[in-house]
Amino acid sequence: xxxxxxxxxxxxxxxxxxxxxxxxxxxxxxxxxxxxxxxxxxxxxxxxxxxxxxxxxxxxxxxxxxxxxxxxxxxxxxxxxxxxxxxxxxxxxxxxxxxxxxxxxxxxxxxxxxxxxxxxxxxxxxxxxxxxxxxxxxxxxxxxxxxxxxxxxxxxxxxxxxxxxxxxxxxxxxxxxxxxxxxxxxxxxxxxxxxxxxxxxxxxxxxxxxxxxxxxxxxxxxxxxxxxxxxxxxxxxxxxxxxxxxxxxxxxxxxxxxxxxxxxxxxxxxxxxxxxxxxxxxxxxxxxxxxxxxxxxxxxxxxxxxxxxxxxxxxxxxxxxxxxxxxxxxxxxxxxxxxxxxxxxxxxxxxxxxxxxxxxxxxxxxxxxxxxxxxxxxxxxxxxxxxxxxxxxxxxxxxxxxxxxxxxxxxxxxxxxxxxxxxxxxxxxxxxxxxxxxxxxxxxxxxxxxxxxxxxxxxxxxxxxxxxxxxxxxxxxxxxxxxxxxxxxxxxxxxxxxxxxxxxxxxxxxxxxxxxxxxxxxxxxxxxxxxxxxxxxxxx
Amino acid sequence: xxxxxxxxxxxxxxxxxxxxxxxxxxxxxxxxxxxxxxxxxxxxxxxxxxxxxxxxxxxxxxxxxxxxxxxxxxxxxxxxxxxxxxxxxxxxxxxxxxxxxxxxxxxxxxxxxxxxxxxxxxxxxxxxxxxxxxxxxxxxxxxxxxxxxxxxxxxxxxxxxxxxxxxxxxxxxxxxxxxxxxxxxxxxxxxxxxxxxxxxxxxxxxxxxxxxxxxxxxxxxxxxxxxxxxxx
Numbered sequence: 001x002x003x004x005x006x007x008x009x010x011x012x013x014x015x016x017x018x019x020x021x022x023x024x025x026x027x028x029x030x031x032x033x034x035x036x037x038x039x040x041x042x043x044x045x046x047x048x049x050x051x052x053x054x055x056x057x058x059x060x061x062x063x064x065x066x067x068x069x070x071x072x073x074x075x076x077x078x079x080x081x082x083x084x085x086x087x088x089x090x091x092x093x094x095x096x097x098x099x100x101x102x103x104x105x106x107x108x109x110x111x112x113x114x115x116x117x118x119x120x121x122x123x124x125x126x127x128x129x130x131x132x133x134x135x136x137x138x139x140x141x142x143x144x145x146x147x148x149x150x151x152x153x154x155x156x157x158x159x160x161x162x163x164x165x166x167x168x169x170x171x172x173x174x175x176x177x178x179x180x181x182x183x184x185x186x187x188x189x190x191x192x193x194x195x196x197x198x199x200x201x202x203x204x205x206x207x208x209x210x211x212x213x214x215x216x217x218x219x220x221x222x223x224x225x226x227x228x229x230x231x232x233x234x235x236x237x238x239x240x241x242x243x244x245x246x247x248x249x250x251x252x253x254x255x256x257x258x259x260x261x262x263x264x265x266x267x268x269x270x271x272x273x274x275x276x277x278x279x280x281x282x283x284x285x286x287x288x289x290x291x292x293x294x295x296x297x298x299x300x301x302x303x304x305x306x307x308x309x310x311x312x313x314x315x316x317x318x319x320x321x322x323x324x325x326x327x328x329x330x331x332x333x334x335x336x337x338x339x340x341x342x343x344x345x346x347x348x349x350x351x352x353x354x355x356x357x358x359x360x361x362x363x364x365x366x367x368x369x370x371x372x373x374x375x376x377x378x379x380x381x382x383x384x385x386x387x388x389x390x391x392x393x394x395x396x397x398x399x400x401x402x403x404x405x406x407x408x409x410x411x412x413x414x415x416x417x418x419x420x421x422x423x424x425x426x427x428x429x430x431x432x433x434x435x436x437x438x439x440x441x442x443x444x445x446x447x448x449x450x451x452x453x454x455x456x457x458x459x460x461x462x463x464x465x466x467x468x469x470x471x472x473x474x475x476x477x478x479x480x481x482x483x484x485x486x487x488x489x490x491x492x493x494x495x496x497x498x499x500x501x502x503x504x505x506x507x508x509x510x511x512x513x514x515x516x517x518x519x520x521x522x523x524x525x526x527x528x529x530x531x532x533x534x535x536x537x538x539x540x
Numbered sequence: 541x542x543x544x545x546x547x548x549x550x551x552x553x554x555x556x557x558x559x560x561x562x563x564x565x566x567x568x569x570x571x572x573x574x575x576x577x578x579x580x581x582x583x584x585x586x587x588x589x590x591x592x593x594x595x596x597x598x599x600x601x602x603x604x605x606x607x608x609x610x611x612x613x614x615x616x617x618x619x620x621x622x623x624x625x626x627x628x629x630x631x632x633x634x635x636x637x638x639x640x641x642x643x644x645x646x647x648x649x650x651x652x653x654x655x656x657x658x659x660x661x662x663x664x665x666x667x668x669x670x671x672x673x674x675x676x677x678x679x680x681x682x683x684x685x686x687x688x689x690x691x692x693x694x695x696x697x698x699x700x701x702x703x704x705x706x707x708x709x710x711x712x713x714x715x716x717x718x719x720x721x722x723x724x725x726x727x728x729x730x731x732x733x734x735x736x737x738x739x740x741x742x743x744x745x746x747x748x749x750x751x752x753x754x755x756x757x758x759x760x761x762x763x764x765x766x767x768x769x770x771x772x
Contacts, residue, residue, distance in 0.1 A: 275681070276681045276683060277680070277681050277683055278680065278681045279681045280681060281572045281573050282573055316579075317572070317682075318572040319572045319573070341564055342564055348566070349569075350569060350570070352573050354570070422566075423566065423569050424566070474563065485569075488565075488567050488569075489565070489566055489569065490562055490563075490564055491562075491563050491564040491565075492561060492562050492563060493561040493563055495561065
């Protein structure tokens, strides 16, 4: 009996240690060029595109000769990325040393990961039986962006994202093929293409329900009410995430971006992000990670990439993840429908290199479709992002002469805090009336006076709103340094005429104070100057 | 004197500027990017942990001990210093309790030689356990990864206990006898430890090199225990 116990103990210890003996790790092998590869855009791009997407050398395939040479050293090849000219491999340290010596290998980058999935940006899903709350949020989640303005236009034009193709990347779309919320999409055959990058087949109606929730916030309908604004758009659905597969999520995301371009996507809506499991905050500079590089390339190729900022606002990480840090993409933060201010879990900007993020925000608590039927309330910047994606599709529908970068700027300019911004709200919530109405010039609602110690912002008595409606009593302010970075920002509730006092010592030479209150914005140049000359920028 | 406790708070409140109710504020937006030294994959890291384990028969002088019914419990504080991506050093400070249940049917000669319904030799120890760590996932973000710890410990058995439980003649009545500061147990011990872990899920094994029981006629307590720890 004692001998048996010893044997059992030894076997148990071996089982613990054996997995560690597997010395293979995963790497991206970046190549120097694409010598010998040929490219035919008429063959490469899918026939379902209305307009053949623009192509360049980034779309050329990876050299087959190079792939064969790498495969001779290690047989474990993963995905390839045309845009980054790289191939993913599993290799031992000695194999990596051999691969490094190949003349066409530019760099070898470890793919980090340890059996963790990409963060899904979903705080939690509440099975709320409170129907009042559900209908309240359902009615407001699109109206907060002024959806009614898109429906009040000339009735001959239906502004619902028609003609815009949106690619959605997620962990699964169960129920999209059966749920009533997507019936209008199915009946019009507007799910153009699907692909499961984790299993390499077309079936995406399985997996994690997160994708179903997200898609409903782009284009779902519930009892005649829009859950998202782009009910007339076309869709490309891709599964890129899986719970238990190590390392593969970023590879799949890269492959999905190229697939979306190949299938003519105008917008990529991605509620996914990578943070502390793979990176440090200092890595969030929009350049280091492969997914950020791919998102930037997609933007360069004319796709409007919209990504969630992340749900780490109240954790140690705090800041946005990647690819939300990428330049030229629309990063979306979350606000609470209760007070229209930053919702606690929404990740903050800026990026590690000081670029302003998030760009805009929307409700981070939304009504979503559940795969098994009905609707629920869910939390996360995952759901702010598709609300913006639906908005963007509608805005782009009536501005087809604009390219992706121009649309990004217009969406920022349409936001209700613009030109004010901060690292919690970005420019605020985009507004549809910007695209359909002329905006009247706003009246000044405050002014600045100084004494020996403070800069004081005064609000005339008529603009002190004691009954809070909908952001009406909130004053936003930030202090901007000479490089355009914010050194401080905040929001205060205005109860009396002397609304805000800031210590003069907070301002150095060249600093600016930006304030937004009741649709009026102003910038004051302050700091160590003999005269302070306010520059007032009037907005709607 | 009492007046100052009323006036002072009012004075301070007046200085803050009561015109504003701050609903959101960030006074240092770049703070998350400032270099940190505390973190799971940064220079310093510390955390609490708690563990349970079983005492194996290995190292026991006799098979007087029930395997599986002799349990360990520990709760402690672990500090780790990152020398390099691969190599770390650290130390634990732990409260450790090992309950060694004796087989009542065994031919044991512990203490009075009598058979009791339940007998236990209990160690209550404070331990200091230095270790070295080899991290097997060097390229990672700010998380612990997969690692192996090897180390040793020195323990102070501050309350050694011998405990006996007997049922009374009427069957249900229990009579307990507990001898704290049991003179038959050594007050200090030492041994070696090993851990295999992924993040804060830890498998551990401890082997005691020294003797617990003072006299040779008292059979030695098993030396090897193994179990799981969870960090938090």
